Amino acid sequence: MFYISAARIPQNFYMRIKFALLFILILSFTACKNFGTNESESGSKDDDFSTLQINNDYQISIPRFMNGTTGLNEEASLQYQSLLKEAYLIIIDEPKAGFEEVFRDLEQYDDKLSVLQNYRDARLQILARTTNITKKSSSISSKMNGLDAESIELDAKVNGVNDEISYFLTFIEGGEQVYMIMAWTLKDKKAEHKKTFKTIAESFQLID
Secondary structure, eight states, X not given: OOOOOGGGSOHHHHHHHHHHHHHHHHHHHHHHTTTTOOOXXXXXXXXXXXXXXXTTTEEEEEETTOEEOSSSOTTOSEXXXXXXXXXXXXXXXXEHHHHHHHHHHTTOOOTTSOHHHHHHHHHHHHHHTTSEEXXXXXXXXXXXXXXXXXXXXXXXXXXXXXXXXXXXXXXXXXSSXXXXXXXXXXXXXXXXXXXXXXXXXXXXXXXO
């Protein structure tokens, strides 16, 4: 992601970049492979959710039309998708201390920003280096179940995919972890899924 001497980069940083790039390639393939599918209206309603608990760490509500998968991103603690509706979701979490240490070592940490804002910018830089972002909203700060959060929407073109992809990104700061909720769909389905993706993100809650 950064043009820095390899001697200064910790080994786990290479692994993070590898996972991030692998994720972009996988999502590009997944998003384009089902363009011709028409959704049946007989499926579950979009407002029908179930609550999941992940690793005794957090809980989140997932629409019943999405199914668990393992093929979207190796780094994710949660992966769900609906091939019929072209809706995809992952959650990535990592220790705040580890993230801050790596980016301070790289001299890429901005002390004028919070840990959460630095994490947001780092993830956006990874995405920007592997896609052509055509539109990006301003970051919106909020509280989600008592936790600091940053939300961004963006559209991007991905090599090999004719249609633009719309991303809904939510970054959340926990006590020891930072989390990225990434949901995406085809741009022409953005309006259809926006409310559902917002409901998913706002349901995120740490397990005490």
